[in-house]
Amino acid sequence: MKSVIVKAPLRCELIDVPIPEPGPDEVLVRVVCCASNPRDWKAPDHLLPGVEINQGNEMSGFVESVGRNVFEFRKGDRVAAAHPMQTANGTYAEFATAPANTCFLLPPQISFEEGCTIPFAGCTAALGLYQRLKIPFPTSPDNAALQPPLIVYGGSSALGCFTLKLAKLGRFKKVIAVCGSGRAYVESLGVVTHFVDYRKGNVVDDLKAALDGEKCFHAVDAINDGKSWRQLSEILELDGSISVYLPRLDYSSIPSSIYVGITFFGTVHGQPTPGWDRRCEEDVDFAYVLFRLFGKWLSEGKMSGHPYTVLPNGLASVEDGLRQLKEGLVSARKLIYRVADTPGL
Structure with missing residues (x-):
């Protein structure tokens, strides 16, 4: 072959x-x-x-x-x-x-x-949202509770878009997407309440304006370019959490009080996360359940x-x-x- x-x-x-x-x-x-x-x-x-x-x-x-x-x-x-x-x-x-x-x-x-x-982007997005940030899974009774604002940096990337699609299965006070030219598709998902255009160069100020005094504890960094997680760390509460996706990078610029959840797709196959001492053995069974739900959600029109x-x-x-x-x-x-x-x- x-x-x-x-x-x-x-x-x-x-x-x-x-x-x-x-x-x-x-x-x-x-x-x-x-x-x-x-x-x-x-x-x-x-x-x-x-x-x-x-x-x-x-x-x-x-x-x-x-x-x-x-x-x-x-x-x-x-x-x-x-x-x-x-x-x-x-x-x-x-x-x-x-x-x-x-x-x-x-x-x-x-x-x-x-x-x-x-498969790859959808599963990675779910790992970040549910396994690292501890957002209630759609099958949890806690999923009905209103969650604090969620920020997704890189909303038009495949990873960002699947995070937003999954967020639509829950309830958030606000869902804020940082994106640029891909806004049209992101807007069509019908879940984002506020947009921040990174190309304007005012990401931190614009995120603060979008939050309008609301405290933010959860952020997804689907870009991981260094600047992105530093900007998010200026917005998150000191006991907040951020999901990042490149395990070999230096995240020391993020305040130590903010939990950095390194989301590595390999954990669903039992692979260790490079440079992280936390074992994520539960991700194997999490993926098993998630992939069965992918088929169901697709058939019901809840996922695309x-x-x-x-x-x-x-x-x-x-x-x-x-x-x-x-x-x-x-x-x-x-x-x-x-x-x-x-x-x-």
Whole structure:
């Protein structure tokens, strides 16, 4: 089968490899669509230099086979799934594996294109909101209680948008989104009460104006550019919490009284968070429950995928997609690839 290896400096190589076998708790998926995330170029570029593997983590397609411990899925099922980071058999390929706890059935009305935009960003957003910030989960009785204001920095990113979609399942006094050119889509979600445009250069003052005297204890930093979390720390109460998403960064500029919840997608697959001594073993079962709810919420119209652009030439376009992400040319959209569009397949 064909598989894409991502290298540094950024370049991709389409190679031939054997079709993988699923592990005991895995499904093997015949990939129809796969999606790119910013980490896919950042990992070989500077996060884990020298590691050259298939960096894909999101996919949709048909179950081809299942491991001996898997009982919920069977050959031919339409699914979307997340592949463990930095492991073999990634999703930029004709076939890829995924643990059953991060796989869900696609409702009939949801396309493969939409489905593959959900697993990685949707799960990471949920980890940040519920597991790190301790916002009541939608199934909790406490979810009916009115929550203090929530700030989402980077509201038009995939991670930010899924955080806002999940916030719509709860109740907040205010939901404040910091974003720029992607505002139109964010506004269409119908949950944001106040917008702050970071391009105006007055983020802290504008956030204070949006809060209008309300205390804020919870913030999601979906950008993690250094400036973003410093600005949020000026707004949060001293006993507040902030969810961040790049574990290898130095967050020492955030006051020590503010809880910094490092949200690392790998914890749902039992991977330790780099540079953080906290064990998050509960995230494995959390993901199992969440992914079953993703299918239910999609079927009920409570959840939707992210806007996307399909690049031509399937797997042969992965390098172009990652380059667009690296150069900051993508806003409020996911880049996806239809495997069948790959020349020569």
